Amino acid sequence: MKLLLLLLAGLLCLVPTFAEEELSDFDLDELVDDDFGESAEEMLRQLEQKNQKNDLERENELANKFAAEARDQQNNVLQPVVEIDPCEKMHCGAGRVCQLNDNEAKCVCIPECPEEPDARRHVCTNRNETWLSDCAVYQQRCLCDTNAPGCLKPENSHVHIDYYGPCHEKRECSEEDMKDFPRRMRDWLFNVMRDLAERDELTEHYMQMELEAETNMTRRWTNAAVWKWCDLDGDTDRSVSRHELFPIRAPLVSLEQCIAPFLESCDSNNDHRITLVEWGACLELDETDLNERCDDIHRNTPQLLG
Incomplete structure (x- = not known):
């Protein structure tokens, strides 16, 4: 019995890190009454388990602490500012570029x-004037449109x-x-x-219109004219500028x-834009039919081809 008590005292000296509440879990009287070998083994096993559990909890606590500190440090690092x-x-038209003024x-x-x-890079304008490049023409249009120095003559705002x-x-x-030109123009549009x-190379809706034009002679010219008009009128404002008629x-x-x-005569009010009504009048087509068909196309084909 004395030997057992000495053994217990020695074990307690070897485990100084245990708190008092952990040691209170063991009843020394019960250990004395138990079989000496079995009690000593069980006690050692329990002490080892508790020690491992405490070590694991401490490691987890430290790991969480270090991870939190690392996150805080990373968040505090100045991130590069991407301006x-x-x-x-900013989308600028032809002959214009974007420039920053006070940001x-x-x-x-x-x-x-x-x-x-x-x-081969030179261009001919509607006034039968040769310019060195398309850039030079667009630049001149911009300068004259904004009354800026460098405008050669005011009418160049519409060149x-x-x-x-x-x-x-x-x-x-x-x-x-x-x-006779309107008839030849209608034929040319249909052939294209x-x-x-x-x-x-046509959208599904245009393919249907072409098929209708093939089988219905009354729709042949109208469908062809509407196809090309709606194709050119990309912003769907029912007016096409002289520049948009370039194709x-x-x-x-x-x-x-x-x-x-012919195209000059289509601009009946001389506002440098040709409306759908003016387009139909030039091609000698029914105005009401043109409006209805163009509405249908814009609803069904948001991206136009051709």
Whole structure:
């Protein structure tokens, strides 16, 4: 019995880290009454388990503390400030560039255009004037539109490109040719529409219109005219600028001497924009039908092709 008590005293000396409440869990009287070998083994096992549990809890506590400190330190580190250029979201038209003024984005006329020594980069305007580049034309339009220094003449605010390359000698459009031009223009639009349909380059809605034009002669010219008009009217404001008519004018100007005067005549109020009503009148088409069909296209095909 004395030996057992001495053993217990020795074990208590070896485990000084235990708190008093942990040691109170053990009843020495009960240990004395138990079988000596079995009690000593069980006591050692329990002491070891409690010691491991305390060590684990302490390690977890320290780990959580260190992790929190690391997070706080990381949050306190100054993050690099990424400045967003206001000009990135600013869309400026042709001949204009975005410029910052007191951190405010503003579109201004392009200050300088690159030189274009290659004659193939020259352009011919609606006034049959050859300019060194399209950039030079757009820059001039901007300067005259804003009454800025560098504007050569006020009417240049509405100058636009007829085609690329130096100007050719202008051919006169006779009165007889001009009279027949709307019919030839309608035929040309339909042939282009048919060609794109055969190459499967039209949207589904346009394909349906082309099929209708093939089977219904009364819809042939109207559908073709509406197709190209709605294609050009990208902002759906029912008016097309002279510049927006470039895809029609450029491929025909060297072949059709009447295309330029025809498009000029379509702008009946001389506001430098051709409305849908003016377009239909020039092509001798029904105005009401044009409006209805264009509405239908804009509802069904938000992204136009052709």
